[in-house]
Amino acid sequence: MMLALDTSTSAITVALLAGDEVRAERAVLDPRRHSEVLAPAIDTVLREADSTLSEVSRIAVGVGPGPFTGLRVGVVTATTLGFALGVPVHGVCSLDALAQEYAAQAAGEFVVATDARRKEVYWARYRAESAVAQRISGPEVSRPADLPAEVVTLPVAGRGPLLYPDVFARPAMPLDASGGSLGRVARRLLAAGEVLPVIPMYLRRPDVQEPGKPKSTLLPRDS
Incomplete structure (x- = not known):
């Protein structure tokens, strides 16, 4: 079975899948408490599926893009669990998982935009064909007003349209990616022979950075 989890957005989501079947799933909308919510959510999903971690054969984790702190919680948890259980861990673009949920119910080009x-x-641009989302471009991070005109006129899934309704013309569902969709995307890509490294997509530098060389406090000597 596959354990899939994502903490790159406001929704902390976990799912346990047997093949493409979601055995149990949990999502908590809380953009500030990723580290407190994730472990209990994993425990809840395992109990609801009447399973244990020993039955997990692989792990899929959303690698963003997302804010540094939240994204790091999911990636560290997944890699730690993978090491402890001795199972492979696969990284999936979180926007791809959200796009897959849209593609399951619509066709044509669309955009996924989440809160950065x-x-x-x-954001990233996609094409939905035969219920599968194919990424055309991105992911990128931008101010909404700087997005290309042809992008903001497309259907837009994610929380971007809720935050900037004056920019995005055609809001669409869903708002957040689910653990089930993330797991299904991982399975599809792995079946196609793709390698899915766990490399976080931060897209910009974290707020907290190492301090530079300290300035001297000595006064210059008179010449």
Whole structure:
């Protein structure tokens, strides 16, 4: 079975899949408590599926793009569990998982835009064909007003249209990716022979950075 989890957005989501079947799933909308919510959510999903971690044969984790702190919680948890259980861990673009949910119910080109904070959005452009989302471009981080005109006129899934309704003309569902969709995307890509490294997509530098060289406090000597 596959354990799929994502903490790159406001929705902390976990799912346990047997093949493409979601045995149990949980999502909690809380953009500030990823580290507190994730472990209990994993425990809840396992109990609801009447399973244990020993039955997990692989792990899929959303690698963003997303804010540094939240994204790191999911990636560290997944890699730690993978090491402890001795199972492979696969990284999936979180926007791809959200796009797959849209593609299951619609066709044509569309955009996924999620909250990047700092009055920006993470976004990527997709084409839905035969219920599968294919990424055309992205992911990128931009101010909504700087997005290309042809992008903002397309249907837009994710929380971007809720945050910037004056920019996005055609809001669409869903708002957040689910653990089930993330797991299904991982399975499809792995079956196609793709390698899915766990490399976080931060797209910009974290707020907290190492301090530079300290300035001297000595006064210059008179010449």
